[in-house]
Amino acid sequence: MKKLIVPVLLSSLAFAAPSMAAHPMCGKTELADVMGDMKDQMKAVKKAAKSGDIAKVTAIANELLASVDKADQYVPLVISDKKELNATQQADFKDYQNGIKFLKGAVTDLASAKDIGAIKMALGKIGKASKKGHKAFKMDCDK
Numbered sequence: 571m572k573k574l575i576v577p578v579l580l581s582s583l584a585f586a587a588p589s590m591a592a593h594p595m596c597g598k599t600e601l602a603d604v605m606g607d608m609k610d611q612m613k614a615v616k617k618a619a620k621s622g623d624i625a626k627v628t629a630i631a632n633e634l635l636a637s638v639d640k641a642d643q644y645v646p647l648v649i650s651d652k653k654e655l656n657a658t659q660q661a662d663f664k665d666y667q668n669g670i671k672f673l674k675g676a677v678t679d680l681a682s683a684k685d686i687g688a689i690k691m692a693l694g695k696i697g698k699a700s701k702k703g704h705k706a707f708k709m710d711c712d713k
């Protein structure tokens with residue numbers, strides 16, 4: 571009997587794994603879309619910084635600012651998948667918005683940076699904001 575159960579259990583686990591995503595909307599929300607845009611903008615801004623094109627860094631940083639303002643309006647999936655939030659969720663959303671506010675400060679630094687040193691400092695701050703924000707609010711789609 572045991573001999574049969576173990577392989578059956580193992581194979582059912584193998585088949586169950588792909589459907590074990592944290593949430594059917596994980597990675598498919600409007601916020602995930604905005605974050606995807608931010609990723610592209612960060613890639614472009616790093617390229618411009620590398621080539622020393624400060625005017626281009628400023629221009630992309632301003633696009634990034636518009637994305638950050640959009641991100642401020644969406645509730646992370648890990649907090650809720652509904653528009654109506656209870657008191658706890660509202661408090662969590664405020665925390666999220668504080669993280670976005672910190673990011674906005676860093677991106678504002680980037681938009682006003684006049685030399686490579688200031689650009690590098692701002693990029694470091696953006697990296698920190700992103701790491702902290704994801705640790706606290708980004709759902710792991712594979713779990």
Ligand code: HEM
Pocket residue numbers: 596597598599600601602603605606608609612645646647648666667668669670673696699700702703704707708709
């Ligand atoms: C420039 C900085 C940032 C970049 C480039 C960035 C990029 C990304 C990317 C690529 C994803 C995955 C999207 C997908 O699944 O397709 C993501 C998801 C996410 N990020 Fe960011 N991120 C940044 C900053 C932040 C900050 C500061 C926070 C929070 C304060 C944050 C919160 C989230 C959340 C909550 C998700 C999951 C989306 C959802 O809940 O539907 N991110 N981000």
